Amino acid sequence: METVAAPAPDMVSLEAKSPFEMRVHLGENVPDMDVKTALKTGDLGFLHSFTTGSAVDGPGIRLVAWTTSCMFRCQYCHNPDTWTLKNGIPVTLEHAVDEVRKYANGLKAMKGGFTLSGGEPMMQARFAARLFDAVKKMGVHTAIETNGYYGNHLSDDELATIDLVILDMKAFSAEQHQRVANMDNAEVLDFCRRLSTLRRPMWFRYVLVPGLTDDPDEIGRVAGFAASLGVVERAEILPFHQMGKYKWDRLGIDYRLEDTDPPSAESVASAINIFRSAGLSAH
Numbered sequence: 001m002e003t004v005a006a007p008a009p010d011m012v013s014l015e016a017k018s019p020f021e022m023r024v025h026l027g028e029n030v031p032d033m034d035v036k037t038a039l040k041t042g043d044l045g046f047l048h049s050f051t052t053g054s055a056v057d058g059p060g061i062r063l064v065a066w067t068t069s070c071m072f073r074c075q076y077c078h079n080p081d082t083w084t085l086k087n088g089i090p091v092t093l094e095h096a097v098d099e100v101r102k103y104a105n106g107l108k109a110m111k112g113g114f115t116l117s118g119g120e121p122m123m124q125a126r127f128a129a130r131l132f133d134a135v136k137k138m139g140v141h142t143a144i145e146t147n148g149y150y151g152n153h154l155s156d157d158e159l160a161t162i163d164l165v166i167l168d169m170k171a172f173s174a175e176q177h178q179r180v181a182n183m184d185n186a187e188v189l190d191f192c193r194r195l196s197t198l199r200r201p202m203w204f205r206y207v208l209v210p211g212l213t214d215d216p217d218e219i220g221r222v223a224g225f226a227a228s229l230g231v232v233e234r235a236e237i238l239p240f241h242q243m244g245k246y247k248w249d250r251l252g253i254d255y256r257l258e259d260t261d262p263p264s265a266e267s268v269a270s271a272i273n274i275f276r277s278a279g280l281s282a283h
């Protein structure tokens with residue numbers, strides 16, 4: 001196992017070329033009491049990075065802020081360095097808002113927007129809510145990419161400042177969710193139903209992993225649930241890849257998908273068809 005040396009935080013740029021950059025220990029000097037206050041107030045967030053020019057994290061061209069901390073432990077996670085809050089760079093709310101403001105006009109011109117992803121952004125729900133509120137006031141389209149587990153940490157009014165919820169759906173069945181993410185999903189399903197009641201637009205994302213998430217019956221249950229909500233505008237099948245493998249190796253975490261190949265084109269097409277058969281626009 002390789003050990004990971006801590007880079008000096010001031011040597012690390014807030015902007016990264018991609019979230020696949022390995023980032024660790026960047027917030028470890030923040031005292032626990034300050035972390036507690038930050039989580040309570042949202043005055044300070046912990047971010048892996050900002051990336052620009054994304055065409056895959058919502059409509060148009062997006063600025064994406066990647067948060068750290070996540071309660072799930074998905075077998076296929078490609079950014080396990082974002083599991084730990086203090087691996088992220090401590091960033092004041094004002095700094096994060098200024099970062100978005102720098103790009104606001106361009107994002108509007110390109111019919112894109114700002115996406116908060118992770119990690120799991122709702123682990124820092126106060127920071128997320130205040131950031132979305134500020135970005136929305138700039139007239140920029142807002143999206144959150146979330147596993148949905150802490151959806152109840154945002155109020156209905158706060159959800160109204162998020163134009164699109166991209167739900168990373170791991171499974172529909174509780175046992176399968178436990179197998180994939182090592183946690184239950186009752187809260188996730190509740191959050192989806194709440195968004196449906198509130199008529200908030202959603203996209204679904206589903207990672208297709210051979211031997212783990214490619215059972216057609218389970219995909220059918222996810223697709224049927226998505227369709228039943230009546231607010232899912234788009235479903236995306238994301239083929240599993242090994243771009244994050246080096247992070248598991250370097251962090252010394254047991255990686256169960258070491259020998260798993262990406263799904264075949266046929267298998268991806270068949271998963272897309274299951275979503276389409278449920279009446280959804282799927283890609």
Ligand code: SF4
Pocket residue numbers: 070071072073074076077078079080082118119120147168181
């Ligand atoms: S929810 Fe996302 S960040 Fe969290 S473990 Fe799963 S894939 Fe990784």
